[in-house]
Amino acid sequence: METIEKQPVYETEKLSKGIIFCRKLMVYQRQMQEEANADWYDPIIQAIIQKQKEKLRDETN
Amino acid sequence: MKQIDPYEFDFLGGKNNGYLFTVQRGTTYEVKFKPSGYLFDSAQPFVDSVFEMVLLPINPDVDKEKSLDARILPTVVAIIRDFFIQKEKVLLYVCENKDGKGPLPNRKFDQWFRLYNLDNHFKFDFVITNGQERYLNSVIGRIDNPYKTEITVACFELAEDNSK
Numbered sequence: 001m002e003t004i005e006k007q008p009v010y011e012t013e014k015l016s017k018g019i020i021f022c023r024k025l026m027v028y029q030r031q032m033q034e035e036a037n038a039d040w041y042d043p044i045i046q047a048i049i050q051k052q053k054e055k056l057r058d059e060t061n
Numbered sequence: 062m063k064q065i066d067p068y069e070f071d072f073l074g075g076k077n078n079g080y081l082f083t084v085q086r087g088t089t090y091e092v093k094f095k096p097s098g099y100l101f102d103s104a105q106p107f108v109d110s111v112f113e114m115v116l117l118p119i120n121p122d123v124d125k126e127k128s129l130d131a132r133i134l135p136t137v138v139a140i141i142r143d144f145f146i147q148k149e150k151v152l153l154y155v156c157e158n159k160d161g162k163g164p165l166p167n168r169k170f171d172q173w174f175r176l177y178n179l180d181n182h183f184k185f186d187f188v189i190t191n192g193q194e195r196y197l198n199s200v201i202g203r204i205d206n207p208y209k210t211e212i213t214v215a216c217f218e219l220a221e222d223n224s225k
Contacts, residue, residue, distance in 0.1 A: 021100050025196075032115050035077070037121065039119050048081055055069055
């Protein structure tokens with residue numbers, strides 16, 4: 001049995017290629033959101049964010 | 062119409078081709094382009110050229126400002142423009158429409174497309190359903206994409222297979 005997203009795909013369940021395709025894309029979206037949340041704690045990313053915030057401050061001043 | 066300036070953004074690269082930008086009220090977003098062509102038949106000529114696109118907040122304390130900041134949309138368009146240099150590239154945007162109330166969830170993708178040089182690009186939508194499960198898919202590519210026909214046929218085959 002393969003598990004896609006939270007919905008198990010039973011071998012006996014007849015799923016179209018389209019549904020499997022979309023479910024996989026939704027799983028990838030969730031994985032990318034988790035990766036993006038983890039990026040927040042990456043010091044390199046934080047350095048970039050700080051530079052972007054400085055530029056925004058300069059913009060408003 | 063008054064031109065709205067995009068925010069500055071940085072290219073992070075990585076396996077999902079990440080871009081990063083921070084908005085005035087403090088939220089930082091990543092735009093990612095995940096290679097997704099392999100979800101089609103691996104023999105397809107466009108298998109390395111299809112990317113699932115997402116826009117994601119990365120702050121742990123994100124608020125709901127996304128729809129309130131008018132500069133986010135032109136920023137996303139600028140990022141798409143930056144990513145779309147190669148004519149073979151195709152963007153795929155999927156959203157789940159849980160309540161079945163219509164195509165509102167992918168309105169965002171329509172806005173990106175309308176703002177992004179409509180004349181030189183093609184876009185089409187297709188819907189995949191399974192009972193209450195409903196997915197709205199949008200595809201955007203350059204009009205000179207050499208695989209335009211193959212991509213269109215492959216997507217509509219998915220939709221057709223779904224309707225059986």
